[in-house]
Amino acid sequence: xxxxxxxxxxxxxxxxxxxxxxxxxxxxxxxxxxxxxxxxxxxxxxxxxxxxxxxxxxxxxxxxxxxxxxxxxxxxxxxxxxxxxxxxxxxxxxxxxxxxxxxxxxxxxxxxxxxxxxxxxxxxxxxxxxxxxxxxxxxxxxxxxxxxxxxxxxxxxxxxxxxxxxxxxxxxxxxxxxxxx
Amino acid sequence: xxxxxxxxxxxxxxxxxxxxxxxxxxxxxxxxxxxxxxxxxxxxxxxxxxxxxxxxxxxxxxxxxxxxxxxxxxxxxxxxxxxxxxxxxxxxxxxxxxxxxxxxxxxxxxxxxxxxxxxxxxxxxxxxxxxxxxxxxxxxxxxxxxxxxxxxxxxxxxxxxxxxxxxxxxxxxxxxxxxxxxxxxxxxxxxxxxxxxxxxxxxxxxxxxxxxxxxxxxxxxxxxxxxxxxxxxxxxxxxxxxxxxxxxxxxxxxxxxxxxxxxxxxxxxxxxxxxxxxxxxxxxxxxxxxxxxxxxxxxxxxxxxxxxxxxxxxxxxxxxxxxxxxxxxxxxxxxxxxxxxxxxxxxxxxxxxxxxxxxxxxxxxxxxxxxxxx
Numbered sequence: 001x002x003x004x005x006x007x008x009x010x011x012x013x014x015x016x017x018x019x020x021x022x023x024x025x026x027x028x029x030x031x032x033x034x035x036x037x038x039x040x041x042x043x044x045x046x047x048x049x050x051x052x053x054x055x056x057x058x059x060x061x062x063x064x065x066x067x068x069x070x071x072x073x074x075x076x077x078x079x080x081x082x083x084x085x086x087x088x089x090x091x092x093x094x095x096x097x098x099x100x101x102x103x104x105x106x107x108x109x110x111x112x113x114x115x116x117x118x119x120x121x122x123x124x125x126x127x128x129x130x131x132x133x134x135x136x137x138x139x140x141x142x143x144x145x146x147x148x149x150x151x152x153x154x155x156x157x158x159x160x161x162x163x164x165x166x167x168x169x170x171x172x173x174x175x176x177x178x179x180x181x
Numbered sequence: 182x183x184x185x186x187x188x189x190x191x192x193x194x195x196x197x198x199x200x201x202x203x204x205x206x207x208x209x210x211x212x213x214x215x216x217x218x219x220x221x222x223x224x225x226x227x228x229x230x231x232x233x234x235x236x237x238x239x240x241x242x243x244x245x246x247x248x249x250x251x252x253x254x255x256x257x258x259x260x261x262x263x264x265x266x267x268x269x270x271x272x273x274x275x276x277x278x279x280x281x282x283x284x285x286x287x288x289x290x291x292x293x294x295x296x297x298x299x300x301x302x303x304x305x306x307x308x309x310x311x312x313x314x315x316x317x318x319x320x321x322x323x324x325x326x327x328x329x330x331x332x333x334x335x336x337x338x339x340x341x342x343x344x345x346x347x348x349x350x351x352x353x354x355x356x357x358x359x360x361x362x363x364x365x366x367x368x369x370x371x372x373x374x375x376x377x378x379x380x381x382x383x384x385x386x387x388x389x390x391x392x393x394x395x396x397x398x399x400x401x402x403x404x405x406x407x408x409x410x411x412x413x414x415x416x417x418x419x420x421x422x423x424x425x426x427x428x429x430x431x432x433x434x435x436x437x438x439x440x441x442x443x444x445x446x447x448x449x450x451x452x453x454x455x456x457x458x459x460x461x462x463x464x465x466x467x468x469x470x471x472x473x474x475x476x477x478x479x480x481x482x483x484x485x486x487x488x489x490x491x492x493x494x495x496x497x498x499x500x501x502x503x504x505x506x507x508x509x510x511x512x513x514x515x516x517x518x519x520x521x522x523x524x525x526x527x528x529x530x531x532x533x534x535x536x537x538x539x540x541x542x543x544x545x546x547x548x549x550x551x552x553x554x555x
Contacts, residue, residue, distance in 0.1 A: 079450050081449075082486065084486065084487045088518070090515055107229055107260060
């Protein structure tokens with residue numbers, strides 16, 4: 001019985017320490033994944049989960065860069081609207097803006113600019129939006145394009161005051177260096 | 182980080198409640214519940230979720246004062262698609278925009294407010310805590326705003342989905358609220374049948390959206406039982422019950438901005454049938470509403486995507502001659518661009534570009550125009 005107790009305590013402790021360990025890593029090396037490549041900004045923290053990369057300098061609640069890849073057939077968060085491979089840029093922009101509008105904690109969504117642009121020589125849409133979460137103002141830029149059956153998104157979201165402007169160029173540099181493999 | 186602290190705090194609170202549940206429930210004072218309600222209200226105000234629409238607020242409070250025969254109670258609107266209403270022990274009733282958009286007329290609004298008002302007047306929050314002392318404290322906490330500690334305010338409001346509108350209190354308290362609410366509604370001159378109709382709307386919503394009826398308490402009457410209770414209270418003579426004020430048109434006009442914002446959000450979330458109902462209601466009271474026409478066109482287009490939809494074109498075409506036809510011109514341009522008709526696309530996109538030079542869509546329109554001219 002004491003043996004069982006010791007094992008239980010060890011298991012609980014290992015679970016506790018596993019929970020405390022962070023998935024965040026300091027950037028410094030080029031980030032390689034089978035599907036895409038980008039150069040993380042120096043001194044930013046990065047967290048990876050499958051095809052998703054989350055980067056932040058001061059903490060994700062202040063500013064974050066998200067790089068996402070998902071199948072066009074997969075369901076988007078907060079909306080039942082569908083993606084399809086031959087979408088025009090404004091149609092893709094409409095669906096991605098809808099996802100922001102439909103997010104439950106988001107209010108006062110305003111589209112500031114919608115542009116047709118290129119990411120890694122592929123036609124993409126670029127949305128600039130502002131919104132509030134619990135009365136705090138945020139700005140977000142979303143670059144998105146569909147390559148074959150995958151939607152790629154490069155998103156930069158930051159508190160409007162101070163943080164948004166401070167890291168804007170960093171994000172744009174990251175987008176310029178983004179490549180599909 | 183805050184969430185973890187609150188979660189830990191709540192787990193400790195639950196453990197304590199399980200051990201000391203009886204004592205705790207009985208020692209919760211009315212003043213404490215009112216203080217917590219006011220705190221919750223302040224948090225909601227700070228969150229920016231409370232709708233600032235003076236004419237709508239004046240109208241809603243006018244109906245409430247008429248039912249209450251007093252002006253000591255307040256009704257406020259939460260910007261949330263949830264089909265929900267919350268009653269606070271401090272005398273404030275919150276209605277979500279999603280529920281306001283589903284309500285069909287002023288009499289149904291009066292039915293809802295009358296019902297919620299009884300919960301305040303009869304101190305149901307306090308009674309609930311005392312009556313439910315043997316039930317889990319977590320259920321009781323939902324009545325007094327503890328949900329605020331989990332996730333964002335908006336999430337907690339959404340999580341309340343349908344709860345307090347139809348199942349916020351125990352069976353006996355809900356019956357009392359139905360019975361007295363119906364009397365108040367009748368005294369104010371409204372058609373009693375709309376009380377039943379309100380529940381029929383909620384029932385239809387539950388069925389269409391496949392929502393599992395949420396109950397705080399296993400003893401709570403299901404919505405069908407509430408409808409049957411109505412017949413028990415008001416009788417089955419529907420002709421007699423239909424006598425009285427209904428005010429459908431004035432209600433639809435006053436909630437037009439709600440129908441619009443709720444409809445926009447429904448389109449964004451892909452709930453196209455409900456969005457269609459909202460914009461059709463706007464057109465019923467304002468046939469020249471360009472925005473409603475464009476949104477009905479968008480609904481048709483999104484339903485048939487990726488195929489081009491002729492019904493969508495008809496709506497856009499109809500909207501282009503009305504006031505505020507900005508979106509109609511742009512959508513017509515996009516429609517023709519997608520169809521490969523570059524001449525017509527150029528015509529409408531140029532018209533849009535000229536008339537609305539500061540539009541956020543200007544860069545996309547310019548890009549498409551370049552492609553049309555190639």
